[in-house]
Amino acid sequence: MSNITDTPPKLVVEGLYKIFGKHPQQALQWVKEGMNKQELLDQKHHVLGLQDINLSIQPRSIEVIMGLSGSGKSTLIRHFNRLLEPTAGKILLDGEDILTFNQRQLREMRLHKIAMVFQKFALMPHLTIAENVQYGLKLRGSSLKEADLQERCTYWLERVGLKGMEQHYPRQLSGGMQQRVGLARALATDADILLMDEAFSALDPLIRTDMQDMLLSLQQELNKTIIFITHDLDEALRIGDSIAILRDGALIQQGNAQDILLNPVDAYVRRFVADVNRTRVLKVKTIMQGMNALPTDIDDSRPMTVKGSRSVEYLLNKTILQNPSAIWVVNNKGERIGYIDRAILANTIGRDEEADQDWEGLWAASA
Amino acid sequence: MDWLTEFPALSYDALREINKAVDTTFRDFSREYGSSIEQFFDPLLQFLVWLEQLLITTPWPIIIGLVALVSWFASRNYKIVLGATISLLLIGIFGMWENTMSTLSIITVCTLLSILLGLPIGILMAHSNRAQSFITPILDVMQTMPSFVYLIPVVMLLGIGKVPGVIAVVIYAIPPMIRLTNLGIRHVDKAVLEAAEAFGSTYWQKLRQVQLPLALPSIFAGINQTIMMSLSMVVIASMIGVKGLGQPVLKAITNQYFAMGLFNGLAIVALAIIFDRVSQSYGKRLQGQHNA
Numbered sequence A: 001m002s003n004i005t006d007t008p009p010k011l012v013v014e015g016l017y018k019i020f021g022k023h024p025q026q027a028l029q030w031v032k033e034g035m036n037k038q039e040l041l042d043q044k045h046h047v048l049g050l051q052d053i054n055l056s057i058q059p060r061s062i063e064v065i066m067g068l069s070g071s072g073k074s075t076l077i078r079h080f081n082r083l084l085e086p087t088a089g090k091i092l093l094d095g096e097d098i099l100t101f102n103q104r105q106l107r108e109m110r111l112h113k114i115a116m117v118f119q120k121f122a123l124m125p126h127l128t129i130a131e132n133v134q135y136g137l138k139l140r141g142s143s144l145k146e147a148d149l150q151e152r153c154t155y156w157l158e159r160v161g162l163k164g165m166e167q168h169y170p171r172q173l174s175g176g177m178q179q180r181v182g183l184a185r186a187l188a189t190d191a192d193i194l195l196m197d198e199a200f201s202a203l204d205p206l207i208r209t210d211m212q213d214m215l216l217s218l219q220q221e222l223n224k225t226i227i228f229i230t231h232d233l234d235e236a237l238r239i240g241d242s243i244a245i246l247r248d249g250a251l252i253q254q255g256n257a258q259d260i261l262l263n264p265v266d267a268y269v270r271r272f273v274a275d276v277n278r279t280r281v282l283k284v285k286t287i288m289q290g291m292n293a294l295p296t297d298i299d300d301s302r303p304m305t306v307k308g309s310r311s312v313e314y315l316l317n318k319t320i321l322q323n324p325s326a327i328w329v330v331n332n333k334g335e336r337i338g339y340i341d342r343a344i345l346a347n348t349i350g351r352d353e354e355a356d357q358d359w360e361g362l363w364a365a366s367a
Numbered sequence B: 001m002d003w004l005t006e007f008p009a010l011s012y013d014a015l016r017e018i019n020k021a022v023d024t025t026f027r028d029f030s031r032e033y034g035s036s037i038e039q040f041f042d043p044l045l046q047f048l049v050w051l052e053q054l055l056i057t058t059p060w061p062i063i064i065g066l067v068a069l070v071s072w073f074a075s076r077n078y079k080i081v082l083g084a085t086i087s088l089l090l091i092g093i094f095g096m097w098e099n100t101m102s103t104l105s106i107i108t109v110c111t112l113l114s115i116l117l118g119l120p121i122g123i124l125m126a127h128s129n130r131a132q133s134f135i136t137p138i139l140d141v142m143q144t145m146p147s148f149v150y151l152i153p154v155v156m157l158l159g160i161g162k163v164p165g166v167i168a169v170v171i172y173a174i175p176p177m178i179r180l181t182n183l184g185i186r187h188v189d190k191a192v193l194e195a196a197e198a199f200g201s202t203y204w205q206k207l208r209q210v211q212l213p214l215a216l217p218s219i220f221a222g223i224n225q226t227i228m229m230s231l232s233m234v235v236i237a238s239m240i241g242v243k244g245l246g247q248p249v250l251k252a253i254t255n256q257y258f259a260m261g262l263f264n265g266l267a268i269v270a271l272a273i274i275f276d277r278v279s280q281s282y283g284k285r286l287q288g289q290h291n292a
Ligand SMILES: Nc1ncnc2c1ncn2[C@@H]1O[C@H](COP(=O)(O)OP(=O)(O)OP(=O)(O)O)[C@@H](O)[C@H]1O
Pocket: A020, A021, A047, A048, A049, A067, A068, A069, A070, A071, A072, A073, A074, A075, A076, A231
């Protein structure tokens, strides 16, 4: 599917296990012999945090990790910068196994390659906003001049919309503003990987949407590899290029939003996606017909065009307003790449279980 | 059935033997090492004498001015400054200036020593649960053991004088410093520590830039309590030859001079209140900086 590309992955996780308890290696054997999370907890008093995670994350994309509370999301993301040590497995960053790193290499990686944004912001309460933003840079020691620090700090504060707040303290800021500082602190290090553990979950819905927009617009230009944890599917679908779903410490599905919506692998995932407004999530290009399979009777007197990257919801609104005779899907350059059949569009609104089958067929055709 | 009504204690002779064994062992120890231990503490004694002389020989208006200045910068509260100044003036008028300066010097040294020793011990305790479970019972003993009891070995080792006095006071006054340092560090928000680590802090950077600054209000509460407890030990310390406000109190007790005891006692109280208000308002100001 769409996440299989030619570029080498940024981060690869192979056979990752994490078991909390006194004798993790012993417990690992039991798990490999087939014991599940509940049994391990009840009988052996060990917590199965992660089991056999295999994951590959593309550079310059937003990978969302989803799952219910306790499914191991935080545990997984904390392995990427080795805040936690795995019980077994490999983690490759740009092809290098970070588990073989010594203290110095590990520190180097945290200083330069991976930055993190936290759910409860985790700003230093005794430092000013400016000092907080410069925190990661200052840890590097003498390599940066004071003027340089100031400049970067001012730049990033402005980018996250907090110009002029340098001398305030975190407690003087609202939650949303504090998280902007958290984001600026992470971005200021120029790390190309950003770990975000429920970074927006503590914020009000409106502010949360603002933050998502800001992150997306920053990402358009920065092209970082972002690993974003959330338990909110709407958020996941909105920002994720790819979504990984965890349950009881195991990875049960990874794919893009369309994959997850159209082909949930099991009841757990289906439950996750049950309440989603599909027209908002699905992209126009997933329901179009290719140029090689056009109907013969197209009335092109009042044509309308829509970009393939737009949502179906947008398409519906536009269709109702303009009442075109034909709907063409175009790419960013304005070239026609497909055609929308009205019958299929109608199905999108009044979809039922049978429509699901059609959808899958359509999806397969357009992929 | 004797052993039920009468506790089956060791015989008088056996007890006497045990006591004698402990005493002679310790006496031999102090004969053997007493003078080298004394030598070890010599710099401390020099410093004590020097500070006491400095405080006594400095003209009193300068001392009062300095106290007022320090109070102002610590508390930014003119009431506290005024109270400190007036108390010191009254102390001087009632002829207790020199003793007060002696006490001030001893308290200063004891507090400095407690901080110097207590801070690293507190940090160690916060760092390791094992250290904590080892040190906590020792602190409990230090705080609950009647102070007279540990005066005995100190005096046996070092005789009577300033240094044994300081040691006794520090033993009594250091536990809150250690405890509150430990507590302050342990209570630092885990999320903030995790952030420090995630951005690449080393262990020492984390301690110096995050844990200690955030534990500072708690550490200051510890310093405050240490000062208060040192002051309350002044009278007992005077029993082993420490000069200062404790000595006239002791004299007043043995000779039943009520007024003399009262005035000197009030002088101790005045010192205590000054120290307390100044250090507490400083601690509060520190705290106000972090928490809304
Ligand atoms: N230090 C630890 N010791 C023991 N068990 C732990 C530890 N940390 C996490 N766990 C357990 O591992 C499992 C996964 O926890 P984790 O925090 O990764 O979940 P999560 O998906 O982030 O949940 P949430 O949405 O609540 O943040 C849970 O069962 C949790 O109890």
